[in-house]
Amino acid sequence: MTARQPARVLGKxxxxxxxxxxxxxxxxxxxxxxxxxxxxxxxxxxxxFGGVVYEPTGxxxxxxxxxxxxxxxxxxxKLAAITTLLALLLGYPTAYLIARLPARWKVxxxxxxxxxxxxxxxxxxxxxxxxxxxxxxxxxxxxALGLGPVELLYTDGAIVAGLLYAYLPLMILPLYSAVExxxxxxxxASANLGARPARTFWSVTLPxxxxxxxxxxxxxxxxxxxxxxxxxxxxxxxxxxxxxxxRDQFLKARDWPFGSVxxxxxxxxxxxxxxxQAWATRRAGRGA
Amino acid sequence: MTLISIxxxxxxxxxxxxxxxxxxxxxxxxxxxxxxxxxxxxTTLLRILAGFEQPDxxxxxxxxxxxxxxxxxxxxxxxxxxxxxxxxxMSVEKNVAYGLERERLPRAxxxxxxxxxxxxVGLTAQARRRPHELSGGQRQRVALARAVVKRPRLLLxxxxxxxxxxxxxxxxxxxxxxxxxxxxxTFVVVTHDQEEAMSLADRIAVMNGGRVExxxxxxxxxxxxxxxxxxxxxxxxxxxxxxxxxxxLEVDGLGVLPAPAGSEQGGTAMLAxxxxxxxLGPVTAGEGVLRGRVVDVSFYGGVSHVALSVPGHDRAxxxxxxxxxxxxxxxxxxxxxxxxxxxxxxxxx
Numbered sequence: 001m002t003a004r005q006p007a008r009v010l011g012k013x014x015x016x017x018x019x020x021x022x023x024x025x026x027x028x029x030x031x032x033x034x035x036x037x038x039x040x041x042x043x044x045x046x047x048x049f050g051g052v053v054y055e056p057t058g059x060x061x062x063x064x065x066x067x068x069x070x071x072x073x074x075x076x077x078k079l080a081a082i083t084t085l086l087a088l089l090l091g092y093p094t095a096y097l098i099a100r101l102p103a104r105w106k107v108x109x110x111x112x113x114x115x116x117x118x119x120x121x122x123x124x125x126x127x128x129x130x131x132x133x134x135x136x137x138x139x140x141x142x143x144a145l146g147l148g149p150v151e152l153l154y155t156d157g158a159i160v161a162g163l164l165y166a167y168l169p170l171m172i173l174p175l176y177s178a179v180e181x182x183x184x185x186x187x188x189a190s191a192n193l194g195a196r197p198a199r200t201f202w203s204v205t206l207p208x209x210x211x212x213x214x215x216x217x218x219x220x221x222x223x224x225x226x227x228x229x230x231x232x233x234x235x236x237x238x239x240x241x242x243x244x245x246x247r248d249q250f251l252k253a254r255d256w257p258f259g260s261v262x263x264x265x266x267x268x269x270x271x272x273x274x275x276x277q278a279w280a281t282r283r284a285g286r287g288a
Numbered sequence: 289m290t291l292i293s294i295x296x297x298x299x300x301x302x303x304x305x306x307x308x309x310x311x312x313x314x315x316x317x318x319x320x321x322x323x324x325x326x327x328x329x330x331t332t333l334l335r336i337l338a339g340f341e342q343p344d345x346x347x348x349x350x351x352x353x354x355x356x357x358x359x360x361x362x363x364x365x366x367x368x369x370x371x372x373x374x375x376x377x378m379s380v381e382k383n384v385a386y387g388l389e390r391e392r393l394p395r396a397x398x399x400x401x402x403x404x405x406x407x408x409v410g411l412t413a414q415a416r417r418r419p420h421e422l423s424g425g426q427r428q429r430v431a432l433a434r435a436v437v438k439r440p441r442l443l444l445x446x447x448x449x450x451x452x453x454x455x456x457x458x459x460x461x462x463x464x465x466x467x468x469x470x471x472x473x474t475f476v477v478v479t480h481d482q483e484e485a486m487s488l489a490d491r492i493a494v495m496n497g498g499r500v501e502x503x504x505x506x507x508x509x510x511x512x513x514x515x516x517x518x519x520x521x522x523x524x525x526x527x528x529x530x531x532x533x534x535x536x537l538e539v540d541g542l543g544v545l546p547a548p549a550g551s552e553q554g555g556t557a558m559l560a561x562x563x564x565x566x567x568l569g570p571v572t573a574g575e576g577v578l579r580g581r582v583v584d585v586s587f588y589g590g591v592s593h594v595a596l597s598v599p600g601h602d603r604a605x606x607x608x609x610x611x612x613x614x615x616x617x618x619x620x621x622x623x624x625x626x627x628x629x630x631x632x633x634x635x636x637x
Contacts (some may be wrong), residue, residue, distance in 0.1 A: 188340055189373035191360045193438065194390035203386070207377050 035267075056180040060257045064265060069245065073265065076241040079156060080224035083163040087171040087220045090164075095175035095212075096205075099182075110176070113169050121166065125233050128162050129153060132234070146182065154236030162230040170219035178212020179205070188240035211281040218277050220269050242266050290336070291316040291474050292355075292442060297346030298498075299332055301394040306332040307343065308498035314442075314476060319468050321489035322478045325521070334444055336392040337476070338367045350441065361390075366440040372431035374419040380430050381415040382635045385439045393467040405437040409465070432464075436471060445477040446522065449484050462485055482522055486510070489593065494518050512561075512631055519633050520558040526566070526605050528559040536627065541600030545577055546627035558633040563608035565629040568615060569593065569622045576622025580605055587614045 042060055044052040065070065098109045116124060131138055132152040139149040152158060182205060188202040206213075228243030235241075240248075242262060249259030292314040299307040299482070306535050307329045314320045322330040335341035336348065339360030348355045355363065366387070374383050379404050388398045406412050420425055428448070435443055448464065449457045465488060468475050485492050486506040493503045496564040501515045513519035519527060530539035537547040537559045547559050557619060569576055580596035592613035595604045605623060606629055 105545050183371070183373065185369050185371055185373040186375060187340075188360075189367075189369060189375070190386070191340075192338055192365075193387035193434065194361050195386075196361055199390065204375060208375075 002030070026267055034177070038100065038180040038260045038263055041257050042264055044257055046255045046257050048254075050256055052256055060261045063258055064261055072240050072245050073242055073262075075239065076225055076243070077240075077269070079159055079163070079241065080221050080272075083160050083167070083224045084171075084217050084221045086160065086164050087168050088217060091168055091171035091175055091216060092213070095172045098172070098176050099179040110173075113172050116133055116165075117169065124165070125230060126161055128158070128165065128234055132158055132161075153234065154237055156235070158234040159231050159239060159241075162234040163224045163227060166227075167220045167223055170223070174212045174215040174219060175209065176212075178209040178215075182208055214277045216279055221273065225269070226266060232259075240259050289316040291350065292313070292476075293347075293349040293352075295347050295349075296331070297336065297343045297348065299329075299336070299341065299343045300355070305498045307336075309346065310495075310500055312493055312497070312500060312503065314474060318476055318490045319465070319475045319477070320486055321485035321492040322476065322495060323482060323485040323492050324480065324495035326480055328351070328495040330480075330495050333495075334446060334478045336366055337442065339363050342605070364441040365444060366435035366438050366442075368428075368431045368435045368445040368446065368448060370450065372419075372427050374427060374430055374434070376419055379418055380411060380422070383419070383430055384434045384437055391438075397506070398491075401437055405433045408436075408470070409433045409463075425460065427454055428452065428460065432467070436467065436473070439471070441474060442454055443473050443475050445475060447479055447481075448477055450479070450481065460637050464488060467578075486522075494521060496521070508551055513560055513633055516558050516633055519558060519631065521589060521590075524563050524606055524608075526561045526563065527603075528561075528601070529556065531555070532632070533559050538633065539601075542578060542598070546625060547630055547632050548628050550632070554568050555634065559630055560633055561625050561630045563593065563606040566590075566605070566607040567624050568596075568607055568609070569624065571620045571622050576624040578605070578623040580621055580623050582617050582619045582621060584617050585617055586633065587612065596621065598623070 041052050043056050043058070045055045045057050077138060094113075098106055098113075101109060130136055133139070134149050134151070134153070136153075143149055147148050186204055186208070187200050189195070190204045195203065224241045225241075226249050230240060231237075231239050231241045231244055237244075242265075246259050246262045246266070249255045249262060252260075290313045292312075294310060294312040294314075297307055297310045310329070310333060322333060324330050325493070332341060336343050337355070339355075339358065342356060351362070355365075376384065384402045384405060385398050388401060393401075402415075403412070408416055409432060411426060411429055411433065414422060419430065422430065424430060427546065428451070428614075432445075433461055445464075449460055452460060464475070464477075475488075475579070477485070477488055483528075486509075489506060491503060491505055492509055494501045494509065496517045501508060502513065502518045504512070504514075509518065509522055513522060513525075516527070519525050528537060528539050528542065528545055530537045530545070531546060532538075532547070532553050532555050534553060536544045537557060538544050539559075545559055547557075571579065578598050578601075580598040583597050584595040586593045586595075590611060591608050594607045594609065594613050594615060598605050598608065607623070
């Protein structure tokens with residue numbers, strides 16, 4: 001019996017490896033290896049025409065403290081945070097209403113939410129240029145009302161609008177699933193105990209949907225922070241976000257080590273966020 | 289004194305009639321039960337009382353004032369949900385305090401009342417736990433405490449014992465009755481379980497198909513069912529349908545069966561005889577009103593059930609005897625009962 005046990009344990013491990021293997025291998029090759037490369041680049045000197053020279057140095061990290069780059073990072077975080085907040089304020093009521101629709105209309109509403117994803121992301125972003133430019137329909141409308149023309153395109157506002165448009169569904173979907181899962185009897189119990197609908201929302205619905213709120217915020221904040229297409233197309237290149245900076249270091253400045261440091265900084269912010277989200281979700285969701 | 293007066297209340301959901309012109313009076317301080325099979329409308333009626341549902345027609349008065357005009361959150365009516373519906377993100381004491389906080393009572397009073405009610409239900413030690421850290425019975429006590437602490441005029445309980453295992457059930461049953469005596473609140477319990485209703489309630493309304501069949505004290509319901517549904521639903525009964533004559537009930541193929549006097553002669557009626565009222569005897573000439581063969585004997589400890597097949601009757605006749613049955617399967621027996629021990633039910637035709 002005892003003699004057989006190691007063989008059985010080995011067999012079990014082999015079985016597990018066989019099932020987890022392919023997915024694990026894919027992640028190892030295409031996530032961990034690039035990440036390790038980026039990590040290793042950060043400590044070496046830049047090559048003349050890209051690449052790295054394998055001489056250790058600490059100056060790549062030191063450059064991160066340069067106000068020039070720090071401002072870009074802070075500015076990006078600010079725009080991503082504004083986008084996330086607006087997405088939450090717009091997305092929560094939408095998700096809440098969808099969750100309370102009759103089953104048939106729920107499907108229709110959810111399809112409508114993800115419908116924009118069926119069109120190419122660039123085309124949708126170009127559509128915003130058409131909408132917002134000085135002769136576009138929005139400005140014509142404002143002009144007709146005697147309010148315009150206003151400079152809309154190539155502003156921070158345009159960037160936020162574009163990011164919001166792109167990532168709002170990523171806020172609505174997790175919120176929807178969080179609100180949908182709530183037992184409607186909890187709302188009834190709250191009313192039965194004397195709470196007006198607004199009180200029920202603040203004391204019962206919102207706290208219990210907090211995990212969904214946090215997930216939605218991470219889903220919107222993460223790609224907003226890293227996006228470099230929207231700032232370029234709708235911001236006109238006037239506002240440089242972290243995403244642009246990383247790309248430019250690699251492709252234009254040919255400074256791979258510093259590009260890696262910037263990329264690492266973004267990853268660090270996101271990992272910190274994910275930990276915060278996991279911690280808050282566990283706290284909020286205890287017993288839910 | 290009437291607390292709740294329900295009159296002509298109907299509610300339809302699409303093609304389904306959940307309530308069909310229901311009328312009921314619930315008295316101040318009584319323990320009232322709404323009893324019926326699932327889909328009989330009892331839950332809809334409960335939701336109307338709580339304010340989660342509005343009837344299509346009819347009126348509900350509380351102390352003579354229109355209850356339907358008051359939104360759910362302002363009604364002096366509290367509900368203990370079947371699922372308990374405890375707030376999972378709040379501790380036991382927060383759950384119980386929630387209703388009092390909505391009344392904007394002073395903190396000291398809230399703390400005092402929450403402490404008192406938790407002591408009543410024996411959960412003082414668990415006050416800071418979350419609902420998922422409690423057992424089923426404890427969760428139910430929290431739900432009960434949360435509803436009672438508001439001191440409502442009317443406390444509704446939706447299937448209060450159904451989720452508990454047998455041991456906790458009987459304990460909780462006693463506790464509910466004790467609590468109702470102590471606080472003097474009118475309790476309305478909704479249940480499909482007749483034992484639950486019989487053991488708890490002062491009066492029971494039996495509902496079926498959206499209608500109220502009969503409202504009576506448990507003993508009267510058991511001994512004098514007034515509709516065929518009640519006769520069949522409450523407890524075990526042997527039912528015979530026939531014509532009322534001067535001597536009893538004349539049933540095709542069985543002859544004249546002993547039945548209490550009082551019904552109009554010539555009419556169709558249903559005779560209900562409780563198994564424990566049936567006597568079994570040896571087959572001798574002239575003994576008994578029916579002859580039967582014992583099909584099955586089951587022993588339940590205190591009582592034994594004897595199932596008999598009676599020629600001319602399509603269902604088995606059930607007899608209950610104290611202790612061990614003195615007959616065996618296959619035996620021929622004479623079946624009899626006293627006319628006054630049976631109940632005559634006139635089916636609405």
